[in-house]
Amino acid sequence: MSPSPNASAAVVAEGHSKLITLLSDAIGATYVVTDPAAMMGRLAEDRGLYTGTAIALLRPASTDEVATCARLCAAAGVAIVPQGGNTGLVGGGVANGGVILATDRLNRVRDVDPTNATMTVEAGCILANIQQAADAVDALFPLSLASEGSCQIGGNLATNAGGTAVLRYGNMRELVLGLEVVLPDGRVLNDLNLLRKNNTGYDLRNLFIGAEGTLGIITAAVLKLFPKPVTRATAFVACDGPDSALALYTRMRAQNADTLSTFEYVERMALQMVLDHAHGCTDPMDAVHPAYCLIELTSANAQDTLDARMEAVLEAAFETGEVRDAVIGASESQKDALWALREHLSESQKPEGASIKHDVSVPVSRVADFITTAKAACLAHMPDMRPCPFGHFGDGNLHFNLSRPKNMDDTTFLAEYPAFNRIVHDIVHEMHGAISAEHGIGQVKRAELRRYKDPVALELMQQLKSAIDPANIMNPGKVL
Known part of the structure; x- marks a missing residue:
């Protein structure tokens, strides 16, 4: 006879209770938050498109504590959603059950080496603080974003952030030499490489940059520094x-x-x-x-x-x-x-009402064609819609945002998201572009990824996910 749903729920609840006790013993009860009201700021995305659920919010203070949390959650079969400053735009940091592991207490600058032009920082360091630490040694860390006062470097790495200086310095992928990562089973990959040249085997670092926390939890990174502009x-x-x-x-x-x-x-x-x-x-x-x-x-x-x-x-x-x-x-x-x-x-777009956002890239030679073609196609679908394209022209990354007509309510306009996605993304695909340039896939673009990504690439991505996270406990439901 199968157990009743109530009995099954009771078993799950008992298992969660035991896990909470073990986690509290490991990192301190103060840093294991279970009150839904106290977690609310971590459950909702800033744009308000997604609100999730979680059995607990974990706030470990060291790589060892992160590893312990991962081991305990893996043993209990409980999912982990890594979260930095919670400034994402595609639902990638929103939990759908399991625990949220916030990195805000991993906020030390471990080392600054002006001669080697590197800085080793923990994942919870706020981007603006990293910029200031570089400035203090007469150097530059060039990543610059609108959210730099609250976003964390771990999240920047997990989404391969770009910003306004990509044209000269590159994306986050080009700004990091090495990583420290806690794997889904609690093992720690120590690859805090300080070298510009290191051809000893596979470049494992790049597996985790842009993976949106689906393969592991980035806990520290070696960043490149540059001469400070004067x-x-x-x-x-x-x-x-x-x-x-x-x-x-x-x-x-x-x-x-x-x-x-x-x-x-x-x-x-x-x-x-x-x-x-x-x-x-x-x-x-x-x-x-x-x-x-x-x-x-x-x-x-x-x-x-x-x-x-x-x-x-x-x-x-x-x-x-x-x-x-x-x-x-x-x-x-x-x-x-x-x-x-x-x-x-x-x-400044927020007071104008709902906005349908597209973070896309096309070859630089096609950016003008894309703007003209996409605007015409979107206006043909909804003539009173207000196109608001802007972005990083020099690297082909455009934020092709669409503001609702002034006489339309937000809900009615947002219901057109799928239609506008098809219009914009089909044009991007035709121009050999990408449907996500710097914001990631998260939940918002998961189905879109399957529509446009090369099938062999998708198969390899799934094989990597299965190999590194066979139990699918690391940020499940995102990207793939």
């Missing part, structure tokens, strides 16, 4: 649209590839949202233009005349019609004010 030229440039912007980017890269750090694209609707909703932001130009580019050159050589280099390119672009107007920041405060127009963009 001079910069920042320009906000008006143009007629994506084709002009792409021509300007090509020109700027040809003449300033050694100093070009940022080339961001913003259309007028997106800028208007910032002007309407971001305190202190003002339009730097007298006239309204269809689109804008934020461009920055940086150098570690104080003798570099970056303003002159910027002006020379812009003057040539004026003559060909690629540029309609331009403002070059004359002081640090003016440069910061120009940056604020880009940095406040994501948050």
Whole structure:
């Protein structure tokens, strides 16, 4: 006779109770939170699209404690959802049962080596604090995101974060030399490599970067440091649209590839949202233009005349019609004010109502075609919808966001998510692009991944998952 559902539930509850006791003994009862109200901030994603459940929130303070938690959960068959700053955008850190393992107490900078140009940090270090630690030794850690004041480096690694400086320094994958990772069974992979050249076997590090916590828990990393820029030229440039912007980017890269750090694209609707909703932001130009580019050159050589280099390119672009107007920041405060127009963009969309977001990439040569084609297709589907494309033009990563029509409620608009996904992602796929550039797959794009990813690649991904996490306890239901 099969046990009754109530009896089965009682057995599960008893098992969970025993696990909570063991975890409390291992890391301290204070750091094993079971009150749903106290966990709420960790159960919901910032955008409000997903709210999960968990039997406990764990806050270990060391790699050994993380490993112990993993061993205990593996023995009990309880899933683990690693979570950093909970700033994700695709539901990748939202638990559907099991335990949440937060890394906020793993927040030490273990070592800074200016000569080797490396910094060894724990996964819970906030990105802005890492930037400050690099600055303290006259160096630069170049990853920069809108959420840098709260996101953690472990989450940046788990999603292979990009940001505004990818053009010059690369994604998170290019900014790390080694990792320390707790595997699903509690073993610790110690690969805190300090070397630029190390060809001894498989590069295991790259298995975990971008894996969204589905293969293990990143607990520490060796990050690359770079010479700190001591001079910069920042320009906000008006143009007629994506084709002009792409021509300007090509020109700027040809003449300033050694100093070009940022080339961001913003259309007028997106800028208007910032002007309407971001305190202190003002339009730097007298006239309204269809689109804008934020461009920055940086150098570690104080003798570099970056303003002159910027002006020379812009003057040539004026003559060909690629540029309609331009403002070059004359002081640090003016440069910061120009940056604020880009940095406040994501948050400024929220007061405008629901937004359907797409984080995509296409070859740089196709970014203008993509914007034009995707906007036309989306407007054909919903003429009153407000397209709001912006992003990292120089590396092909666009945030193709769609704001709801002013006369439509949020729920009705969000119901169109699947339709808009098909429109946008089909165009991306046709242009040999990717449906996720820097936000990850999480829950939001799991079905989309199966639609567009090469079948052999998907099979290999599943084999890796099965080999490393055969019990499927590490962030189940995400990516695959």
